[in-house]
Amino acid sequence: MTERTLIKNLAAATDGPVSVSGWVDTVRDQKKVQFVVLRDESGAVQLVHPRALELGGSQSDPATPAPSELASEDPLADVISSLSVGTFLTATGELKHDERVKLGGVEIKLDDIAIAAAANPETPIADDTGVDKRMDWRFLDLRQPKNNLIFRVQTTLEHAWRTYWVEHDFIEIHTPKLMASASESKAELFEVEYFEGKAYLAQSPQFFKQMAQPAGFGKVFEIAPAFRADPSFTSRHATEFTSVDAEISWIDSHEDVMRLHEELIVAGFTAVKEKHGEEILAAFGVEVTVPTTPFPRIPLAEAKRIVAERGYTVPRNDADMDPEGERQIAAYVKETFGHEFVFLTDYASSIRPFYHMRHADDPGLTNSYDLVFNGVEISTGAQREHRVDVLIEQAKDKGLEPEELEFYLDFFRFGAPPHGGFGMGLSRVLMLMLHLPNLRETTYLFRGPTRLTP
Amino acid sequence: MTERTLIKNLAAATDGPVSVSGWVDTVRDQKKVQFVVLRDESGAVQLVHPRALELGGSQSDPATPAPSELASEDPLADVISSLSVGTFLTATGELKHDERVKLGGVEIKLDDIAIAAAANPETPIADDTGVDKRMDWRFLDLRQPKNNLIFRVQTTLEHAWRTYWVEHDFIEIHTPKLMASASESKAELFEVEYFEGKAYLAQSPQFFKQMAQPAGFGKVFEIAPAFRADPSFTSRHATEFTSVDAEISWIDSHEDVMRLHEELIVAGFTAVKEKHGEEILAAFGVEVTVPTTPFPRIPLAEAKRIVAERGYTVPRNDADMDPEGERQIAAYVKETFGHEFVFLTDYASSIRPFYHMRHADDPGLTNSYDLVFNGVEISTGAQREHRVDVLIEQAKDKGLEPEELEFYLDFFRFGAPPHGGFGMGLSRVLMLMLHLPNLRETTYLFRGPTRLTP
Numbered sequence: 001m002t003e004r005t006l007i008k009n010l011a012a013a014t015d016g017p018v019s020v021s022g023w024v025d026t027v028r029d030q031k032k033v034q035f036v037v038l039r040d041e042s043g044a045v046q047l048v049h050p051r052a053l054e055l056g057g058s059q060s061d062p063a064t065p066a067p068s069e070l071a072s073e074d075p076l077a078d079v080i081s082s083l084s085v086g087t088f089l090t091a092t093g094e095l096k097h098d099e100r101v102k103l104g105g106v107e108i109k110l111d112d113i114a115i116a117a118a119a120n121p122e123t124p125i126a127d128d129t130g131v132d133k134r135m136d137w138r139f140l141d142l143r144q145p146k147n148n149l150i151f152r153v154q155t156t157l158e159h160a161w162r163t164y165w166v167e168h169d170f171i172e173i174h175t176p177k178l179m180a181s182a183s184e185s186k187a188e189l190f191e192v193e194y195f196e197g198k199a200y201l202a203q204s205p206q207f208f209k210q211m212a213q214p215a216g217f218g219k220v221f222e223i224a225p226a227f228r229a230d231p232s233f234t235s236r237h238a239t240e241f242t243s244v245d246a247e248i249s250w251i252d253s254h255e256d257v258m259r260l261h262e263e264l265i266v267a268g269f270t271a272v273k274e275k276h277g278e279e280i281l282a283a284f285g286v287e288v289t290v291p292t293t294p295f296p297r298i299p300l301a302e303a304k305r306i307v308a309e310r311g312y313t314v315p316r317n318d319a320d321m322d323p324e325g326e327r328q329i330a331a332y333v334k335e336t337f338g339h340e341f342v343f344l345t346d347y348a349s350s351i352r353p354f355y356h357m358r359h360a361d362d363p364g365l366t367n368s369y370d371l372v373f374n375g376v377e378i379s380t381g382a383q384r385e386h387r388v389d390v391l392i393e394q395a396k397d398k399g400l401e402p403e404e405l406e407f408y409l410d411f412f413r414f415g416a417p418p419h420g421g422f423g424m425g426l427s428r429v430l431m432l433m434l435h436l437p438n439l440r441e442t443t444y445l446f447r448g449p450t451r452l453t454p
Numbered sequence: 455m456t457e458r459t460l461i462k463n464l465a466a467a468t469d470g471p472v473s474v475s476g477w478v479d480t481v482r483d484q485k486k487v488q489f490v491v492l493r494d495e496s497g498a499v500q501l502v503h504p505r506a507l508e509l510g511g512s513q514s515d516p517a518t519p520a521p522s523e524l525a526s527e528d529p530l531a532d533v534i535s536s537l538s539v540g541t542f543l544t545a546t547g548e549l550k551h552d553e554r555v556k557l558g559g560v561e562i563k564l565d566d567i568a569i570a571a572a573a574n575p576e577t578p579i580a581d582d583t584g585v586d587k588r589m590d591w592r593f594l595d596l597r598q599p600k601n602n603l604i605f606r607v608q609t610t611l612e613h614a615w616r617t618y619w620v621e622h623d624f625i626e627i628h629t630p631k632l633m634a635s636a637s638e639s640k641a642e643l644f645e646v647e648y649f650e651g652k653a654y655l656a657q658s659p660q661f662f663k664q665m666a667q668p669a670g671f672g673k674v675f676e677i678a679p680a681f682r683a684d685p686s687f688t689s690r691h692a693t694e695f696t697s698v699d700a701e702i703s704w705i706d707s708h709e710d711v712m713r714l715h716e717e718l719i720v721a722g723f724t725a726v727k728e729k730h731g732e733e734i735l736a737a738f739g740v741e742v743t744v745p746t747t748p749f750p751r752i753p754l755a756e757a758k759r760i761v762a763e764r765g766y767t768v769p770r771n772d773a774d775m776d777p778e779g780e781r782q783i784a785a786y787v788k789e790t791f792g793h794e795f796v797f798l799t800d801y802a803s804s805i806r807p808f809y810h811m812r813h814a815d816d817p818g819l820t821n822s823y824d825l826v827f828n829g830v831e832i833s834t835g836a837q838r839e840h841r842v843d844v845l846i847e848q849a850k851d852k853g854l855e856p857e858e859l860e861f862y863l864d865f866f867r868f869g870a871p872p873h874g875g876f877g878m879g880l881s882r883v884l885m886l887m888l889h890l891p892n893l894r895e896t897t898y899l900f901r902g903p904t905r906l907t908p
Contacts, residue, residue, distance in 0.1 A: 004704055006623075021704045023670060023869050041625075041672030041703075086869040088668070090704075117840050119869035139865050142669035148625075151671065155626040159616060169460075171495075171602075172609040174696045174880070176899045177631070177679050180906040191647045192655065194693075195685065195903050201646065208899060211908065214542070215596035216477060217605065218495030224678065225631050231649065242628045249495075250458055250475045250544075386571050407908040411593050415477050415540035415573035426628070445630045445662060449649050452634040454665065454861040 008042035010095060010106045018095040018108060020045060023143065024087045024119070027080065034080045036110075037103065038091060041148060046107040047091050051077050079113050086119030086140070131440055138445055138454060146283045150442055153276050154430055158223060160271035161244065164264055170219040170246070175208035177225065181404060183207050184353065188228045190239075201227035204423050206355070207408050209247040210384055213419040214411050219248045223426065231449050235438040236376065236428065240447040244379075244429075247421030254367040254383045257420040258343050261371060261381060262293045265341065272433070286435045295341040296333050297369075303329045303344050319348035323376070330375035345369040354394040357383040357420075367420070374432040381422030388412040462496035464549060464560045472549040472562060474499060477597065478541045478573070481534065488534045490564075491557065492545060495602060500561040501545050505531050533567050540573030540594070585894055592899055592908060600737045604896055607730050608884055612677060614725035615698065618718055624673040624700070629662035631679065635858055637661050638807065642682045644693075655681035658877050660809070661862050663701040664838055667873040668865050673702045677880065685903050689892040690830065690882065694901040698833075698883075701875030708811075708821040711835045711874040712797050715825060716749045719795065726887070740889045749795040750787050751823075757783045757798050773802035777830070784829035799823040808848040811837040811874075825878070828886040835876030842866040 004021050005013060022040030036047040052074035083089075093110040101107045125137045134141040141147060165172070178199045182189050183206045190201040202208075204226050212220040226243040246264070251257060272280075273288040280286055298306070300321065304314060307321075307328045314325045321329070321344065333342040346365045349358050356366040368382035385391045388409055392402050395409075402409060430442035440446040445454065458475050459467060476494030490501040506528035537543075547564040555561045579591045588595040595601060619626070632653045636643050637660045644655040656662075658680050666674040680697040700718070705711060726734075727742040734740055752760070754775065758768060761775075761782045768779045775783070775798065787796040800819045803812050810820040822836035839845045842863055846856050849863075856863060884896035894900040899908065 021871065023871075039670065041670055042623075084869075088869040088871045116872055117842070117866060117870040120867045123868065137864075139665045139669040140868055142666075142671070148670065151625050151627065155620060155624070158626055159620045162613060162616065166609060166613045169495075170609070171605050172612055173605065173898050174679065176694055176901050178681070178694050178901050178906060190653075193645045194906065195683070199644075199906055211593045211899075212596075215593040216493065216495055216602065217596070225628065227632070229649070240630055240632050388571070410591075410908070412571060413574045414577065414594055415538075415542040416571040417475065417477075417542045418570055444627050445665075447630050447632050452632060452648065452653055454864070 004090070006042040007038070007040045007045045007104075010043075010045055010108075011097075011104055013095055015096050016094065017092070017111075019090060019092045020108065021090040021116075022088070024083050024085050024089065026085065027083050029081050034077060036080060036083065036091075038089070039143070039145075044103060044145075046101055046103050047093065047110050048107050049076055049080055049110045076110060076113065079115070080110075083113075084119045084121040085123060086143075088116040088119075090114045090116065131438060135440055135446055135451065136454070142444075147441075149276065149279055149283050150430060150434065150436075151444065153272055153280065153434070154426070154442070156271050156275050157268045157430070158244075158426070160268045161264055162221070162223075164267040165219075165221045165246070168219065170221045171212070171217045173205075173209065173212055173217070173220045173222050174224065175202065175205040175222060177202045177227070179207075180407070188230050190227050190229045203228055204243060205245050206423070207411075209245050209421060210355070210408075210419065211411050212247060213249050213386070214414065214416040217249075219246070221246045226423075233448065235440075236431075238427070238439060238443060238447055239449060241439075241443070242426040244424040244426050245421065247419060249417040249419045251383060251418055251420045254345065254369055254381060254420055257381045257383065257422055258295070258297065258345075258369060261343075261379070261422055261424075262291070262295045262341070265295075266290060266293060269433075280434065284434045284436075286433075288433065289340060291339060291341050295343055295371075296337050296339050297343040297345050298329065298333075299346040300344050300348070301346070306332050318351050320351045321370075326372050326377055327375040330372050340374050342372050343369045344372060349394075352382070354398040354400060355382075355384050355391065357385045358394070371422070371424070373429065374435070376428065376432055378428045378432065379422050379424035381420065383418065383420035386412055386416040386418055388416075458544070460496040461492070461494045461499045461558075464497075464499055464562075465551075465558055467549055469550050470548060471546070471565075473544060473546045474562065475544040475570075476542070478537050478539050478543065480539065481537050483535050488531060490534060490537065490545075492543070493597070493599075498557060498599075500555055500557050501547065501564050502561050503530055503534055503564045530564060530567065533569070534564075537567075538573045538575040539577060540597075542570040542573075544568045544570065585892060589894055589900055589905065590908070596898075601895075603730065603733055603737050604884060604888065604890075605898065607726055607734065607888070608880070608896070610725050610729050611722045611884070612698075612880070614722045615718055616675070616677075618721040619673075619675045619700070622673065624675045625666070625671045627659075627663065627666055627671070627674045627676050628678065629656065629659040629676060631656045631681070633661075634861070642684050644681050644683045657682055658697060659699050660877070661865075663699050663875060664809070664862075664873065665865050666701060667703050667840070668868065668870040672704075673700070675700045680877075687902065689894075690885075692881070692893060692897060692901055693903060695893075695897070696880040698878040698880050699875065701873060703871040703873045705837060705872055705874045708799065708823055708835060708837045708874055711837065711876055712749070712751065712799075712823060712825075715797075715833070715835060715876055715878075716745070716747045716795070719749075720744060720747060723887075734888065738888050738890075740887075742887065743794060745793060745795050749797055749825075750791050750793050751797040751799050752783065752787075753800040754798050754802070755800070760786050772805050774805045775824075780826050780831055781829040784826050794828050796826050797823045798826060803848075806836070808852040808854060809836075809838050809845065811839045812848070821874070825876070827883065828889070830882065830886055832882045832886065833876050833878035835874065837872065837874035840866055840870040840872055842870075 022038045025037040025039040028035040034049040093108040184203040192199040269290045352366045359365045371379040427439040427442040476492045479491040479493040482489040488503040547562040638657040646653040676699045723744045806820045813819045825833040881893040881896040
């Protein structure tokens, strides 16, 4: 590979010959000197080219020909004049440290430019373009340093999580996304033409990560796509999303799952703050806070009372919270405990799936929780029911046909440990961490009911 | 969580009270003493229970009642007698080191057993059950220590790869699996009902990992599912597989991609050998070899000549290799260079996709390669064509309609760097590393034309 210096490394490099590669951010094509700001994945640098014309005489001298007439005498100037924003090129020249240069205190006096691919001069999006049109041109939108940062943060976050898991002896699994039946509600299921029959896209790895428990894997994790044929157009929903999943054996209750969950959040946020804290503050004005443990835990019924005391009545007939209720309880937790996270626990059996374990002394409640971060739910966790007879009863209780669940029920017929886990939306965590309004911003390529491209 | 000691940690633990959790591997229900071998995700241990009956008198004494009549005097013995293989339980007792115990030099004298979920006594698979039926009962099949090891190796391998990438400033991306059109051949495309229209499952992240290059991400990776509606029933094909992908900017040719690829293989194999080398040797009789770099590189045309000289003529009319040819060239490389890997390079344009860059001096050849490991292709890599006018010509040359590729061609219309990458099948790498005959063995839950369950 050609010796290429990343722009972020120029400040520490010594003056002299250097080669950088990236795309044109801006061109200032002045009479005496030309400036190009070149950007790469690590930063931006100013390239400078004093026109050959300068040597020939003063600009005010009427005998001096106009720049265009001098083209052949300074071919590099012509190349620079013709550069369109976005053009990818390799620039070679002399690196020079100069503290007067605002952009990083260095500039490169150009010797040559080699264009890799020139950009169409008409850029379809601008700084003030709305989110939907930006998504049409996502590959251009992602060139913005802020957007690049989001995915570097994502990389750090996921790697910290996986490192935590690996250090704690978790096994990584890749569960199939093609299934013969639903893993959650049938209402939001995508159907696939599968040879002579039908298949369905996994709405979550739920059944298969649970399968790892009777398989004796002990502790497993997976970060993978999940699919919901959800027709919503909110800022928090997508038809395809990256699900962060863990499932562990031999728990006593959902408390053990919450303990894992908060440790994992801490590991991830610690790594992000350390590696990107300053950049995030500069780009988003957000101070990343590593949460203290334990996170506050509030049973849902109590949370609803607290919210009611604050003057908000959740407008639902079932026992569930709603988005405004989540914001209200998050505000309460922030005021009372100074914490951005809260576990809402012990959801009613009526609003939880059949596989959540119910309280031994109150079958109306489940060993489950939602994790709310900065006012929005990012995850659901629970202890699962591992006793097959109880599981069948709970499925019937939900109006499900145990016959359709046979392959799943089989998992528990040949021995199974008590177990539990959680699923968490990656883009939601990033959205809330960076205080962004929409998960389109934190998804590489968003998919919604009316968006399948690019 | 209950204080649970992993079985692998018992040898280093001090004698005294201990609690272990796992599933019943075997029960030896003898007259004077009962033995249970309990297995967990880390190993197996012998639990022992001397029957209370021993204290009452000699078994030969006709006045001594039979064990069944004494049930109430030794309830633990009754629990043990009733244990079915596979039952998950927690055992508490006294840990005792005793070098006469073959299984790890320790045993646990039982105080109590708490059953989590009892197994159906009829186990549907046995040690000699064929692979298809084992797949029906994959959750039981995975309890075998060999199978558990495969997925611990997978975990280590992937983590080493990701660590390599993160340390080299790659960005992790999650490309969408729902697409509006094909990314490879239309022949093997799964169609999805998508609200009022159709979507297709990504056959590879090809277009979207390339998109990261004009997006200025520099270097990206992804490990994620890919889908091929491939009706084959070979030991090497699946309709859903885990694809290991990387794509990097500013390469000079496919040589730069191969250099990344071999470094990555070395990083992964080094980690696996270090962490699991001995276990792999014991379980599979395979000595994991960390390959030396550079891997041998052989242009495909030369590989075909070498194979022909060995007496094998590839029975194809196109320029491609076939599986037997791959085995032959691998055998040659092994004999000649003592190497398990070989890059076959410079495939003919006629058998490569339109987006592979062609040689500047010979458009009949591409800047591409296949990586062959132990005689089987595990990966295809290439430099991509980033010049949109050339790309359009190459698409037409393949009989494709550029109109259908507009969203992809747009990626290159606003500037793009030279770039390339590879996609690699995770289960294939594991299969060949462990000398297993079928990738069903190295896939958590295999999916094929006639298999969608469990």
